[in-house]
Amino acid sequence: MASQNQRSSRASRPRVYVLVPLLRREAETVDLTIRLVSEHALTRVHRKIFKEVHGRLFEIWEKYEDDDMTTTQLLRTCSHIIGLGPSTTQYDIHDEDF
Template identity: 35%
Template sequence: MGFGEVNKLHTGSRGGDNYETVNEESPVTKSSMCHLSLNLRDDATNERFKFVLKLLALPFLPPEHFQETFERLDDRASEALAPVMDYVYRTWIRSPVFEIHHWSVFMTAIRTNNDVEGWHNKLNTGVATGAVPFYHLVSVLYVEASDISLGMKMVSEGKMQRYQRKKTRQMEGRVFSLWQQYCERTINASQLLQGCASIYGPPVH
């Protein structure tokens, strides 16, 4: 069954206890999501593409505003995007594993695992490449663990700071500016999503 054959699940059926899922014969799989993404990327000016960018920016909202904003987006979603909306609703909005506040990044400066990846790369470089003897690895990890208390103290005293590239700092400044405007109610949720999508998403004309 293609996207056009899937009935759109309107907010009314999602919001209450009478929620119905997409036909089980046509589950939203990773391949179908990728297929839809490729179709959208063929034309960057496609309205569906702009819509999906706003949908992907939902984590930038406060957790308590997710449900209402998602419902408004769902009301505007086209039939072709019904599987995507259903996937987001079942996997994230009503997830039995992750609560909304777990994946909301509202007013959060560190939103990636880049720091962990940086530490991991540094560790790999220090240990060497290829197979590492177990006892050598243990000794290296022991040295790393011994520095944790000192590192925490330096961070708390402001003697150690996180390095950010100029471009990253500028992007952070734009995001926090949008958050400030949202808190001051000078922009609405739709404008916040659109602003964040324009910062992190590919250019759309």
């Protein structure tokens, strides 16, 4: 029988079915990244992406500050923007801000 620490440790680790698609996506971009670095083009691409992502984050932050969105909505939207969402797990308790 697993101890409480072992169960807790297992629960906090990312699941394989979550990690595999992320690792595959990363592996698919390695060749392109190597080529872009060798051509000194990567800096321009990163600047454009950085600018777009931060622009979108600032837009939703403004909505949050204007009370047009809840904390939960803000966090979910941020996770989508930075590429961590959507979450396949939803808990009803998180649907309303307390």
